[in-house]
Amino acid sequence: MDTSSNSLRSEQQALLGALSHLLEPLAALCLAKGVSVQSAEELLRQSYVKAARHACGAGRSDRLTSRISTMTGLTRREVARIESLEKAQLPATRSAATDLLTQWASQPAYTNGHLRPIRLPRQGAEPSFDALARQVTQDVHPRTLLEEMIRLKLVTHDAATDTVSLLEDTFVPRGNWPEMVGHLGRNVGDHLQAAVTNVLGQGNEHFEQALLADELSSQAIQEARQLIANEWRHLMTSLGPQLQALMDADRAAGRAQDQAVRIGLYSWAHPMFPVPSPVSEESTT
Incomplete structure (x- = not known):
């Protein structure tokens, strides 16, 4: 076996190790909702065919099925079957309610000194719920939008003071x-897409970084969670207006506004993995 074959096999083994780490939480989610391994495998097959078709580009259609079969290891009949299926769509994650929450949490006029969304008068000039609702959409009346957000338990309306308050720092109806x-599919999917593009490309096509801190106590983890939440609020209120300014500049210049960017922050706290004890010379003989 030549050097290039050895190198490819080594890369494949490293990738399979990474895949094991990626698939374990997905398997836990599927098990929690009773999704069988056969259903998950079917989606994996469909994803392989979709990726292979994308990799083939605009090749000859009469040979495309054979090429996809060779690339994926699936039979030509299986490729044809998968290509004939109706593609599943992710549930909608964007609505007037979620857009309003994003604006509420990211605009300085709608947050306090601690970068938390403030209580808003329902009516009146900015900052008010009605003014914010009209920024987000002209298709839904502010009162209708308020009623929907109350139904989703995202906000509460105090009739005595005619003010609206955010119930919690969340953008997804629980x-x-x-x-x-x-949201899980789009957020994690876009994160993974950015990382994969970087790994297969030059490494800097998309911003994708993480910070790891260990040797922390349970108490320190609780304090770290608050620090992370504060940093996210700062990021929201800092980047939100700047991104809006970029959108306004594009609109004014008549540039095609056909691009999107997703910016996220995540944290995952867990016990440190136990460090194996050193193996003594006596035990290896």
Whole structure:
């Protein structure tokens, strides 16, 4: 076996190790909702065919099925079957309610000194709920949008003071499972897409970094969570207006506004993996 074959096999083994780490949480999610391994495998097959078709580009259609079969290891009949299927769509994750929440949490006029969304008068000039609602959409009346957000338990309306308050720092209705899992698919999917593009490309096509801190106590983790939440609020209120300014500049210049960017921050706290004890010379003989 030549050097290039050895190198490819080594890369494949490294990738399979990374895939094991990626698939374990997905398997836990599928098990929690009773999704069988056969259903997950079918989606994997479909994803392989989709990726292979994309990699083939605009090749000859009469040979495309054979090329995809060779690339994926699936039979030509299986490729044809998969290509004939109707593609599943992710649940919608964007609505007037979620757009309003984003604006509320990211605009300085709508946050306090601690970067938290403030209580808003329902009516009146900015900052007010009605003014914010009209920024987000002209298709839904502010009162209708307020009623929907109350139904979703995102906000509360104090009739005595005619003010509206955000119930919690969240952008996804907790009672809406399709929307919650839709956010998971889009957020994690875009993150993974950025990382994969970097790995297969030059390494700097998309910003994708992480900071790891260990040797922390449980108490320190609780304090770290608050620090992370504060940093996210700062990022929201800092980047939100700047991104809006970029959108306004594009619109004024008549540039095609056909691009999107997703910016995220995540944290995952867990016990440190135990460090194996050194192996003594006596035990290796």
